[in-house]
Amino acid sequence: MLAAGDSPVHKLHPSAKLVVTIAYIIITVSFSKYQLNGLLMMIIYPAFLFSSSGVTVGTCFRKLRFILPLVLAVGLFNPLFDRAAMIKIGNITVSGGTISMVTLMLKGVFCLAASFLLMATTSIDNLCAALRQFHLPPMMVSLLLLTYRYIGVMTEELSVMTDAYSLRAPGQKGIKFNAWGSFLGQLILRTMDRADELYNSMQLRGFSGSFTYADCKRFDRRDALWIVLWILLFLICRFLDIPGILGSLLLGGFS
Amino acid sequence: MIRFENVTAFYENDKPVLNGVSFTEEKGETIGLIGANGAGKTTLMRTLLGLLPHEGLITVDDIPVSEKTLPEIRRKLGFVLQNSDNQMFMPTVYEDMIFGPLNYGLDREEVDARVDDVLTQLNLTELKHCYNHKLSGGEKRMAAIATILVMKPEIILMDEPTSALDPKNRRLVINTINEMPETKLISSHDLDMIWDTCDRVILLNRGTIVADGSAKDILQNKELLEDNRMELPLRFSNP
Ligand SMILES: Nc1ncnc2c1ncn2[C@@H]1O[C@H](COP(=O)(O)OP(=O)(O)OP(=O)(O)O)[C@@H](O)[C@H]1O
Numbered sequence: 374m375l376a377a378g379d380s381p382v383h384k385l386h387p388s389a390k391l392v393v394t395i396a397y398i399i400i401t402v403s404f405s406k407y408q409l410n411g412l413l414m415m416i417i418y419p420a421f422l423f424s425s426s427g428v429t430v431g432t433c434f435r436k437l438r439f440i441l442p443l444v445l446a447v448g449l450f451n452p453l454f455d456r457a458a459m460i461k462i463g464n465i466t467v468s469g470g471t472i473s474m475v476t477l478m479l480k481g482v483f484c485l486a487a488s489f490l491l492m493a494t495t496s497i498d499n500l501c502a503a504l505r506q507f508h509l510p511p512m513m514v515s516l517l518l519l520t521y522r523y524i525g526v527m528t529e530e531l532s533v534m535t536d537a538y539s540l541r542a543p544g545q546k547g548i549k550f551n552a553w554g555s556f557l558g559q560l561i562l563r564t565m566d567r568a569d570e571l572y573n574s575m576q577l578r579g580f581s582g583s584f585t586y587a588d589c590k591r592f593d594r595r596d597a598l599w600i601v602l603w604i605l606l607f608l609i610c611r612f613l614d615i616p617g618i619l620g621s622l623l624l625g626g627f628s
Numbered sequence: 629m630i631r632f633e634n635v636t637a638f639y640e641n642d643k644p645v646l647n648g649v650s651f652t653e654e655k656g657e658t659i660g661l662i663g664a665n666g667a668g669k670t671t672l673m674r675t676l677l678g679l680l681p682h683e684g685l686i687t688v689d690d691i692p693v694s695e696k697t698l699p700e701i702r703r704k705l706g707f708v709l710q711n712s713d714n715q716m717f718m719p720t721v722y723e724d725m726i727f728g729p730l731n732y733g734l735d736r737e738e739v740d741a742r743v744d745d746v747l748t749q750l751n752l753t754e755l756k757h758c759y760n761h762k763l764s765g766g767e768k769r770m771a772a773i774a775t776i777l778v779m780k781p782e783i784i785l786m787d788e789p790t791s792a793l794d795p796k797n798r799r800l801v802i803n804t805i806n807e808m809p810e811t812k813l814i815s816s817h818d819l820d821m822i823w824d825t826c827d828r829v830i831l832l833n834r835g836t837i838v839a840d841g842s843a844k845d846i847l848q849n850k851e852l853l854e855d856n857r858m859e860l861p862l863r864f865s866n867p
């Protein structure tokens with residue numbers, strides 16, 4: 374459980390982290406498709422979080438390895454449609470399509486990384502408590518929590534089943550194609566059964582549709598500061614051309 | 629008080645898994661529910677909790693079990709599941725333990741005090757902040773028992789409470805059961821444990837009650853047990 378860590382980032386108020394993550398995603402997505410320079414600056418947020426939370430980039434990529442290819446595939450066709458030359462580096466011409474492809478991919482990767490970092494530094498219960506403080510309907514929050522737990526149950530069953538399979542099929546890599554059908558069927562049935570049982574068990578202990586949340590820590594000045602500073606930084610990256618300014622400063626210094 | 633009157637129960641319109649079951653358990657009584665695999669012990673408990681549709685009459689303290697009375701009925705009952713994995717759903721033991729009491733509107737201080745009491749009683753204080761998915765099978769079982777005791781139910785249902793436990797924890801659970809004044813219904817294959825905890829035993833076979841009487845009469849009756857696909861408790865089998 375990553376979210377149980379103890380770094381300064383883990384200790385921030387869940388709402389503060391949630392707000393900054395949402396702001397980050399909105400601003401990142403809002404970059405225009407050729408604004409690669411500015412977008413690159415946005416790496417500062419995930420980079421800072423990785424270095425200060427103790428969560429490693431490796432873990433992030435390992436956990437996201439199934440969605441990452443999908444995100445990367447999104448921009449893949451842009452170079453085919455948009456062939457107008459944008460910039461020239463030496464005698465290589467880079468087309469607008471290539472730039473927009475890279476921009477799209479980066480946006481995807483950045484947003485995924487930011488969401489992952491939120492999940493990795495905040496437990497789902499705290500996150501839901503924060504959502505409740507924003508006055509989201511309790512029903513929605515409970516649904517989110519239940520979905521999250523359902524996915525947990527599913528992965529647990531999956532690992533038990535793959536273990537059981539590989540123990541009886543030594544020396545075989547992965548699962549044989551002709552066993553996929555029954556394997557998947559079993560997985561779904563088992564997950565449903567267990568989710569059912571778990572839900573029963575919740576009901577038997579008085580669950581009536583809304584969770585009683587663990588006490589949330591107080592929102593203090595550090596949390597406010599966290600929100601203000603990051604959003605300010607994002608806006609600067611978004612609306613000022615930092616690489617350009619730096620470049621002209623440097624060039625100015627030389628001339 | 630629990631009463632079953634000619635109860636029949638089904639899993640999804642198949643053939644009945646409980647067939648004409650009738651018995652009454654008085655307040656404060658401890659009944660052992662025994663029977664071979666698939667006899668219907670778990671099903672009987674699930675039916676009592678309203679998790680399974682039934683025909684016939686089931687009452688708890690004279691309140692009939694029905695859709696409408698379920699919240700009231702379930703408030704009285706605490707159910708320790710046969711499979712602890714299906715019982716625990718919060719990240720840590722502590723969070724799992726406070727789940728029930730908080731749902732019933734108890735305030736935090738009272739709940740925390742109860743949690744500590746139960747953990748001490750079950751010798752589990754070290755596990756308080758452990759992650760559920762990292763517990764061993766037996767530790768999980770003990771924690772599952774704790775999540776039920778902390779709700780202080782009037783009637784306790786335990787499905788195989790001692791399976792997966794080491795001898796010491798098994799003894800601890802037996803002692804805990806014996807110390808609890810509540811009405812108890814305990815299903816198990818561990819007939820020695822039933823002998824140690826129950827005065828009365830109900831023997832199920834293929835969904836019907838074949839014997840209902842004192843533990844002495846039933847657990848020492850070799851013929852009866854063997855006719856119903858079972859064996860004598862260990863303490864009586866090797867003289
Ligand atoms: N979810 C289900 N759907 C259909 N049939 C079921 C289901 N669960 C149990 N049964 C059937 O009901 C019968 C009684 O099962 P039950 O679980 O009550 O037995 P049990 O006495 O608790 O056995 P054990 O000692 O193995 O726990 C069995 O024949 C079983 O096949």
Ligand SMILES: [Mg+2]
Nearest residue numbers: 669670710787
């Ligand atoms: Mg059973």
